[in-house]
Amino acid sequence: MEANIQEKAQQWLDGPFDEATKSEIRKLQKENPEALADAFYKNLEFGTGGLRGIMGAGTNRINKYTIGMATQGFANYLKKSVQGEIRIAIAHDSRNNSRSFAEITAQVMAANGIRVFLFESLRPTPELSFTIRHLRCHGGVVCTASHNPKEYNGYKAYWSDGGQLVPPHDKNVIDEVNRITSPEAVKWEGQADNITLIGQEVDDAYLDMVKALSVNPDIIKKQHDLKIVYTPIHGTGITLVPEILKRFGFTSLHIVEEQATPDGNFPTVVYPNPEEAEAMSLGLKKAEEIGADILLGTDPDADRVAVGVKNHKNKWILLNGNQTAVLLFNYLISARKQKGISSDKDYVCKTIVTTDLIDRFAKSHGIRCFNVLTGFKWIAEKIREHEDELNFVCGGEESYGYMIGDKTRDKDAISAVALICEMAAVARDRGQTLFDELISIYQREGMYLEKLLSITRKGRDGAAEIAAMMQQFRENPPRAVNGSPVTAIYDYQLQQAKNPKDGTTAPITGLPKSNVLQFLLADGSKISARPSGTEPKIKFYFSVQDALPDKSRYDELDEQLAGRIAAIIDDLKLQ
Template sequence: MNNIDQATQQRIQQWLSTEYDEATVAQVQQLIDNNEETELLDSFYKELEFGTGGLRGIMGVGSNRMNKYTIGKATQGLANYLKKQFPDQPIKVAVSYDSRNNSQQFGHLVADVFSANGIHVYLFKELRPTPMLSFAVRHFECQGGVMLTASHNPKEYNGYKAYWNDGGQLVAPHDKNVITEVNAIQSVAEIRFDRVADNITLIDESFDDLYVNANQGLSIHPEAVLAQKDLKIVYSSIHGTGITIVPKMLKAWGFENVHLVEEQATPDGNFPTVIYPNPEEEEAMSKAKQKGQEIDADVVMATDPDADRVGLAVKNRKGEMQLLNGNQIGSLLIFYVLSSKAEQATLQKNDFIVKTIVTSNLMTDISSGFGVKHYETLTGFKFIGEVMTRLEGQENYLVGGEESYGFLVGDLVRDKDAVNACAFIAEMAAYFKSQGKTLFDVLLDIYGTYGFYQEKLISLTKKGKAGAEEIKQMMADLRANPPQTLGGIQVKEIRDYQAQRSYVIADDSQTSIDLPKSDVLQFITVDGDVISARPSGTEPKIKFYCSVKEQLTAADAYEHVSAKLEEKVKNIMADIVKD
């Protein structure tokens, strides 16, 4: 281990002690015996930390891996923090898990540790989606909650999403404070693993009805669903939790013609039919899209393993199933909710929508068009949830979304909810079909009114310690030598969310950015194009976002304008994405 720093070697030696079980010690020793220095370094060079999605990593032995001890330590730290924050009251938490390998085992482990700390646990008896965990935290008036999932990451990953008493994921100061509590645990002996059965209540299937009925109460146009109950819907759960609740939700809303992608309907942590279980990926949507083409579906939907993200394909003007991106899906939902409420004269002065800083400005253009206030947050739906909680009782949240396929209509939970979104996408399709329009037709109408936005995301994967350092250097280089032009277009403004400052290049003027510090850079061109760079908080990636805009004067011009914008995006990205 000559090339491994001393601090990392100390962590490795600690994991060889008798504090750890024999199987764990044997696995660490095998890595040493096989001289697997890169794996040892990546497994032990740091402690797992909370990012935009909580605790997330590759499963295996080590302080930087998802395993019994890192999860136990995180749970003990969270338990200690909850006790300090709520000293004079009985503490309750909710725990759920998805279909990933070890998720159920990890979920029971989390319940054991909480119960051993005298905390009452509401544990889902079977796998259920992330939004249902958020709903359970609020329903049972818990002080916290934990969801075991790595969302849409590859199969070798698992994760741990921690929730606060509002049903939202941990945000400042609680996220950092929990890390402090976790880091204060110096020994495995401080982790209470011994289950106290009396402190655990199982949540059974009857809870599904509470969640479904509450969502059904949000329906805007039930008459449209009744008129279009035979709407052809294809749905895939991509081997995840969605299969437990999305078909129930669609049936309860009145849809009678739902076709499942059967080969992806069985929960399976190996995700055997896809490369990545991520509805953002065209490959992951391919089976659902193919089935949709075969039966001439009106909408094709697929959710990720923990059912908080949804992908969508709709019929284009040629009658082909066309995938929509997260910006397009979110814009359609916002337009549907706001236009319907405007039509029903139920919009209120204190209504608002929320989006993240890397999400299309089309959403804010739509809200402005209806005179509805909008808020912007940092990347991560937990920040949208934070705005909802902060404004609760003062202003009225309607709908929000982010480009990474996360949406929420109504305020039943404080996280993105693909189950809720599936129901509203289906209702939206039914409503517009009653008017003789497909969702693609409506999207073109939106472009004609507010401008044709085209966006692209490029992600570069940089694994391990070396990758993390490379990503850090890439961001440092962009700050030290920001581009003056992108795609031949002059950069007008630079927004540095780490420095919380916006710089206008022409006159060197500065304004402050009223958001928490975050490692994000944005470059705005004289054309109004927005190009963003940020390291992912949940994956070993650096992400580059590009959004460009042009007027769409006629629906027939869609393909021509789209090709023109695609070329513009290509040229811009070539100047900023250096692999």
């Protein structure tokens, strides 16, 4: 084992750490040196979104010491940035140790003289974002690892606007966290009277806000018996989703009971990720058994939502994140117009790897569509940039995250579930299904098909492999893919767009640097590559398109487009 790893492990054995932590390290030394090396080969990085990692002892793990040290760094930055009383809101999800980590965060903040508003029990991440603004806080923290496997936990930091940290605050907080090199630098206890528990009153304010987003409550009254199946996948959604659907007026909600109880072991799924069909399998089974109209599932911290519907063959399918975004954006834009509440100041926002079909129909509706980097913090930043001059309608990304209205500044599955059910009720009122609506959009604007391919590379070697893959694409980009010439290369790290035919370049403006590459092909296809910021993965996004002149050709065109994506993946030798 490398000497520096042995030295770091010994420092923990000799240092001010509890006996349970030291016992775990000694056990790894004897039984699993490889796991010990992974636990200590580096410090868990506090990135622009906070911390996320495997729970356990070590500098590269989520534990009470890494949580406490991160909190001390965040507290130090808040004290440098805010004059007068500092206020912060704290929440947590259903993961193992999340309550403990949230309480440690609260204790450290309180010991630093910061007034803390701590939720009395688990709550969805979007409610934390709302609460920051509602209680006029200067920041917030939620202890969650979103949809990662059960071994993970994390720490997401927010600023006063309710969005995750963006420049300059992200880098400044990182600098402060990196200055905390020992748990001895942490104020662990003191000033406990700075902590106030919050609960129902904030829940009601949040739910009232979401209820006000409804565009067609009159139609819900007529279609109140829309048969809805919902699964929280053992997460926080159970705290608010049933209540918001009740407040919207829906009377036929059927919860997947096997997944209704919050449980950090996520006993019924391999991954608690609604993007995975396996995680939604119990919901699909129930939806089919009871003859439901729609199925919805949220991830452990209830910021992402998956949707199941019946297709044109009366077969249950799961929509992908792009399809749900297309339906939701289209509904909100068109319904607001029909109600006479739209404005020429309205705009929507999406990420650069989300379907360009949204750009196309937004243009058809005469509404602005902004594109930002991956992550809702950039959508939140766009709202802040334009909040005095434009009106934000909705935002979204392909990874099942949506945000309606600007009172919450992070993706919000609670409001999304409610508006998706309203959208389904409006469709049913017209004798349509959501799948019918999707086909109609394809006929009008063109049919797009997208696919995400994630390649996992864990540990020290995995990070190097991912970096090498990006370097290879950057230094030796393809000239053609699947027989179609590459017409443009967008390198967001270099902030440069290149025409490979003549070598000319143009600057990419308005977006920060990011390690993302995009290749546009002559046939309208788009390929994007980016390393994940929260998981040991590199992600490839594929988008292909063609005209759908008649709905009778849907199956044929769907097969052709899927074949084109498969050929692109094969040509790039990604599988």
